[in-house]
Amino acid sequence: MSTPDRRPFPLFAILGVVALLAVVGVVVAFQRGAPSSAPVTAQAPEAPEAVAPAAAQGRTVKHGQGSSVVPLNPQRVVVFDLVALDILQALAVDVLGVAGDQFPHHLAPFADAKYPRMGTLFEPNYEALHAAKPDLIITGGRSTAKYASLSKIAPTVDLPMGGVNYIDTVVANTELLAGIFGKEEKGRALVAELRASIAKLKETTASRGKGLVVLVTGGRISAYGPGSRFGVIHGDFGVPVAAEGLSASLHGEVIGSEFIREKNPDWLFVIDRDASMGQQGGARQVLDNELVQQTTAWKNGQVVYLDPMNAYLIGGGIQAVEALCHQVAEAYAARTR
Numbered sequence: 001m002s003t004p005d006r007r008p009f010p011l012f013a014i015l016g017v018v019a020l021l022a023v024v025g026v027v028v029a030f031q032r033g034a035p036s037s038a039p040v041t042a043q044a045p046e047a048p049e050a051v052a053p054a055a056a057q058g059r060t061v062k063h064g065q066g067s068s069v070v071p072l073n074p075q076r077v078v079v080f081d082l083v084a085l086d087i088l089q090a091l092a093v094d095v096l097g098v099a100g101d102q103f104p105h106h107l108a109p110f111a112d113a114k115y116p117r118m119g120t121l122f123e124p125n126y127e128a129l130h131a132a133k134p135d136l137i138i139t140g141g142r143s144t145a146k147y148a149s150l151s152k153i154a155p156t157v158d159l160p161m162g163g164v165n166y167i168d169t170v171v172a173n174t175e176l177l178a179g180i181f182g183k184e185e186k187g188r189a190l191v192a193e194l195r196a197s198i199a200k201l202k203e204t205t206a207s208r209g210k211g212l213v214v215l216v217t218g219g220r221i222s223a224y225g226p227g228s229r230f231g232v233i234h235g236d237f238g239v240p241v242a243a244e245g246l247s248a249s250l251h252g253e254v255i256g257s258e259f260i261r262e263k264n265p266d267w268l269f270v271i272d273r274d275a276s277m278g279q280q281g282g283a284r285q286v287l288d289n290e291l292v293q294q295t296t297a298w299k300n301g302q303v304v305y306l307d308p309m310n311a312y313l314i315g316g317g318i319q320a321v322e323a324l325c326h327q328v329a330e331a332y333a334a335r336t337r
Contacts, residue, residue, distance in 0.1 A: 057071065057072050058070050058071045058072055058155065059072060061157055061176065061179070061180060063157040063158050063159065063160075063176060064140065064144065064157075064158040064159055064160035065139075065144070065147045065151075065156075065157075065158040068151065068155050068156060068157055069155060070136055070155045070157060070180055071135050071136060071155065073181075073182070074135050074136035074180065074181065075096075075135060076096045076132065076133060076134045076135045076136070077093070077094075077095045077096055077134065077135070077136045077137075077138065078095065078096055078097040078098070078099075078118050078129065078132060078134040078136070078137050078138070078154075079095050079097070079098050079099065079137075079138045080099040080118070080119075080121060080124065080137065080138065080139045080140070080142075080143035080146070080150070081099075081121070081138060081139055081140035081141050081142070081143055081159055082100070082103075082107065082121070082141070082313060082314045082315070082317065083140050083141055083159055083161075083173065083314060083315055083316045083317045083320075084138040084139075084140055084159050084173075084177065084317075085098060085103075085107055085110060085317070086106070086107060086314050086317020086318065086319050086320055087173060087174050087177050087317055087318050087319075088138075088177060088181075089106065089107065089109075089110075089319070090174075090186075090190055090317075090318055090319050091174075091177060091178055091181060091183040091186050091187060091190070092183070092186065093177070093181045093183065095110075095115065096115075096116070096132060096134060097115060097116040097117070097118045097128070097129075097132050097134070098110050098115045098116075098117065098118065099117065099118050099119050099120055099121050099124065099143065100117075100120055100121045101117070101120075102277075102313065104276075104309035104313060104314070105307075105309055105310070105323075106319055107314070116128060116132065118132065121141070121142040121143050122142055122143065122145075122146075123146070124143075124146055124149070124150060126149075126153075129150075129153055130153065133154075134153070134154045135154060135155070136154060136155055136156070136157070136180070137150045137151070137153065137154050137155070137156040137157075138156070138157055138158075138159065138177075139156060139157070139158045139159070140158055140159030140160070140161070140173075141159070141161055141315065141316075144158055157176070157180070159173045159176070159177075159316075160172075160173070161229075161315070161316060162231075162232065162315070162316045164226075164227040164231070164235065164248070165235075166231055166232040166235055166236050166316070167194070167195075167198065167232065167235075167236040167321070169316060170194070170316050170317075170318055170321050171191050171194075171195075173316065173318075174187050174190060174191055174318050175187055175191070190318050191318075193322070194318060194321065194322050194325070197322060197325045197326065197329070198236055198237065198325055200329070201237055201238065201325055201328060201329045201332075202237065202238035204329065204332045204333075205237055205238040205239045205240075205328075205332065206238050206240070208266070208267070208332060208335075209240070209265075209266025209267060209296070209302075210239070210240040210241060210242035210265055210266050210267070211233060211234070211239035211240065211241070211242055211265055211266065211267035211268070211269055212242040212243055212260065212263055212265035212267070212268055212269070212297075213225075213228075213230045213231075213233050213234070213269045213271070214252075214255070214260070214268065214269070214270055214271070215230070215252060215270075215271040215273055215312070216270060216271070216272055216273065216274075216282070216283035216286050216287065217272075217273035217274050218274065218282075219282060219286055220254060221254070221255050221256065221257070221259075221260075221286065221287075222251060222252035222253060222254050222255065223243060223246055223252055223253050223255045223259065224246065224252040224253075225241060225243060225244075225245070225246030225247070225248065226241060226246075226248070227248035228246070228247075228248045228249065228250075228252060229250055229251075229252070229315075230252075230269075230271065230311065231248065232321065232324070233269055233328070237325065237328055239267060239269075239328075242263045242264070242265035242266070242267075243259075243263045243265075257287070257289050257291035257292050258291055260287075260291065260292050260295060261291040261292065261294050261295060264294075264295050264296055264297075265295060265296065265297045266296045266297055266300070266302060267297050267302045267303075267304065267331075268287075268292075268295065268297035268298070268302065268303045268304070269304050269306055269328075270283050270287065270303060270304065270305045270306065271283075271306050271308055271311045271312050272284075272305060272308050273308065273312055275308045276308035276309055276311075276312040276313045277313075283305065284305070287303070300335070301335070302331075302335060304327075304328065304331045306324065306327060306328075307323065307324065307327055310323045310324045310327075311324055
């Protein structure tokens with residue numbers, strides 16, 4: 001009877017089995033959460049997707065140049081428009097940087113050095129702007145032409161200018177900015193106050209004679225009618241028109257003193273552009289002539305020199321319009337005393 005072959009099991013096979021069992025043990029231990037001396041760096045779970053920072057989140061906002069996605073809570077705001085600056089101040093929203101070097105009346109605090117200059121209202125300083133790292137840029141009026149280039153740096157919204165629907169535009173711009181900064185309640189209060197002031201003024205203007213709005217600069221006179229840059233006097237404040245058919249152009253129609261005498265307004269509203277630019281205004285000298293002196297407005301002391309900062313430089317800011325409304329109301333009230 002033959003004896004079975006009892007040759008020893010190859011050593012390399014034994015080692016292979018041991019290695020296999022070790023790997024299985026590590027995997028089982030890892031799956032059960034048991035500690036293991038085997039390196040598990042490659043098996044570590046990946047970090048969860050990071051929640052997008054607030055600056056990357058936002059809402060879509062429609063504005064004068066279309067629509068933009070703006071941050072939910074902008075913190076680094078750069079403003080290239082005095083209208084926007086006026087509204088933001090009224091809403092108690094602080095800003096990071098501003099443009100220009102003229103900050104009249106209520107906007108004077110922005111002349112402080114703590115608000116870095118980002119260029120002019122017409123030409124941004126791109127180096128300063130990039131250094132500021134804004135999360136929102138606001139343009140409008142004089143800076144509208146730079147919207148395209150500025151929007152490449154940060155989310156940008158553009159405020160349209162008023163025209164035919166002047167006060168509606170002021171209200172829309174106020175509501176737009178109030179919504180961006182979570183100031184809706186304050187915005188509604190500002191709008192309600194403005195509308196109340198205008199409604200009260202219109203009760204007076206409708207029956208007190210016709211008016212003509214002129215701008216004087218460099219010795220030249222331009223007239224403005226309803227729907228124009230200064231059409232708020234007629235369209236919203238309710239002053240009847242003394243000169244029909246004036247175009248609604250941005251720069252008005254060039255006229256002379258003969259035109260003023262011919263139209264013979266009961267009220268003459270004057271905007272001295274030179275004074276708004278910090279120069280010695282010459283509007284009073286230009287209009288003080290024998291032709292204008294023949295008008296009812298001149299004879300009755302109803303020539304009103306509108307605040308050039310509120311009427312021309314700032315324009316459609318809700319505070320500026322409110323102040324303009326009060327100035328016109330005061331002029332009418334003064335003639336009844």
